[in-house]
Amino acid sequence: DKGNHRHFMAKEIYEQPETISHTLSHYVDMGAERVAIREALPFDFAELTRLTMSACGTAYYAGAVAKYWFERYARLPVDIDVASEFRYREPPLAPGGLSLFISQSGETADTLAALRYCAGQGQHVASLVNTLESTIARESGVVFPILCGPEIGVASTKALTAQLTALASLAIAAGRARGALSEEQEAELVRELVRLPTAVSQALGTEAQIMDIAKRLSKAKDVLYLGRGPMYPIALEGALKLKEISYIHAEGYAAGELKHGPIALVDEDMPVIVIAPSDELVDKTLSNMQEVAARGGNIILITDKKGAETVGQDVADIILIPEVSSFVAPILATIPVQLLAYHTAVFMGTDVDQPRNLAKSVTVE
Numbered sequence: 552d553k554g555n556h557r558h559f560m561a562k563e564i565y566e567q568p569e570t571i572s573h574t575l576s577h578y579v580d581m582g583a584e585r586v587a588i589r590e591a592l593p594f595d596f597a598e599l600t601r602l603t604m605s606a607c608g609t610a611y612y613a614g615a616v617a618k619y620w621f622e623r624y625a626r627l628p629v630d631i632d633v634a635s636e637f638r639y640r641e642p643p644l645a646p647g648g649l650s651l652f653i654s655q656s657g658e659t660a661d662t663l664a665a666l667r668y669c670a671g672q673g674q675h676v677a678s679l680v681n682t683l684e685s686t687i688a689r690e691s692g693v694v695f696p697i698l699c700g701p702e703i704g705v706a707s708t709k710a711l712t713a714q715l716t717a718l719a720s721l722a723i724a725a726g727r728a729r730g731a732l733s734e735e736q737e738a739e740l741v742r743e744l745v746r747l748p749t750a751v752s753q754a755l756g757t758e759a760q761i762m763d764i765a766k767r768l769s770k771a772k773d774v775l776y777l778g779r780g781p782m783y784p785i786a787l788e789g790a791l792k793l794k795e796i797s798y799i800h801a802e803g804y805a806a807g808e809l810k811h812g813p814i815a816l817v818d819e820d821m822p823v824i825v826i827a828p829s830d831e832l833v834d835k836t837l838s839n840m841q842e843v844a845a846r847g848g849n850i851i852l853i854t855d856k857k858g859a860e861t862v863g864q865d866v867a868d869i870i871l872i873p874e875v876s877s878f879v880a881p882i883l884a885t886i887p888v889q890l891l892a893y894h895t896a897v898f899m900g901t902d903v904d905q906p907r908n909l910a911k912s913v914t915v916e
């Protein structure tokens with residue numbers, strides 16, 4: 552049932568304040584302002600020397616954001632790879648390590664093969680899934696649910712924000728176990744997670760403006776997405792979403808890589824979407840953005856009020872999202888990225904929920 556929405560994808564985008572709350576209620580003890588992991592852990596975060604993650608597509612981007620969190624808040628080194636590469640590389644893994652597999656469906660062939668490889672290498676196997684009755688869940692030593700309800704649209708939306716919410720919680724739990732976070736720091740991070748559903752509702756309020764921008768995007772042949780730090784995987788996600796449902800060629804780049812090649816593409820016909828809410832790195836990303844502007848590039852900036860205050864006239868469109876901490880900002884920045892892809896696809900008249908050539912669950916390699 553799509554409710555009042557035209558597509559399942561729209562319904563699933565709009566469900567996110569609710570689904571994120573749901574995920575949080577599983578992982579967070581709101582009263583105590585602590586993360587409370589209910590699953591019995593067959594490993595001790597304090598003893599780990601490395602976390603190895605594998606996944607595909609959007610689930611891979613969730614892991615790529617979580618790498619920043621685990622490294623920053625838990626001081627835990629992380630390897631993250633797309634499962635189809637990982638499985639054939641057969642990397643050496645230190646015994647007793649933790650491998651985490653992220654999959655909405657729990658049936659993705661490459662992710663499952665990566666899991667079996669790690670199990671064979673004596674790793675603790677954990678998975679983060681939406682479908683609990685799935686092969687990946689069954690073969691895992693511990694299963695972390697994301698609890699976002701069935702996702703029907705082929706383009707993943709609410710599963711990503713639920714995966715990110717669960718991963719953020721796990722990073723806090725790891726940080727506490729490893730002595731990398733004080734009680735007060737944990738409480739502050741938890742408060743930020745708890746504020747997230749309200750901020751997501753506000754971010755959904757950008758829809759009218761995004762529809763205008765999407766009308767123009769639908770005429771583009773190529774689109775470039777830029778981000779830095781945890782916004783880099785969100786840039787990749789923005790490009791993937793645009794490709795898969797609007798069929799417009801889009802690429803995501805780390806903002807700092809711009810001058811190593813892609814800046815040569817910049818002209819007035821290629822929209823450049825920059826994801827840069829105010830954080831420790833915002834000035835660096837905005838200076839990359841100025842380089843695009845100086846070459847006549849057509850910029851769409853996703854930022855917050857503080858970020859917007861520092862930019863000049865050269866930005867055609869600024870999509871304002873609420874000001875939140877840099878910890879939860881990647882989850883919030885996902886919202887305009889989803890809406891941009893959705894409305895562009897609607898303008899183009901594509902089959903949003905069932906894009907050509909794609910399957911919801913990729914069970915063959």
Ligand code: M6R
Binds near residue numbers: 658662792
């Ligand atoms: O079910 P999974 O999370 O393992 O699926 C992984 C990818 O196939 C999936 O995220 C795909 O990239 C989506 N179509 C992205 O919107």
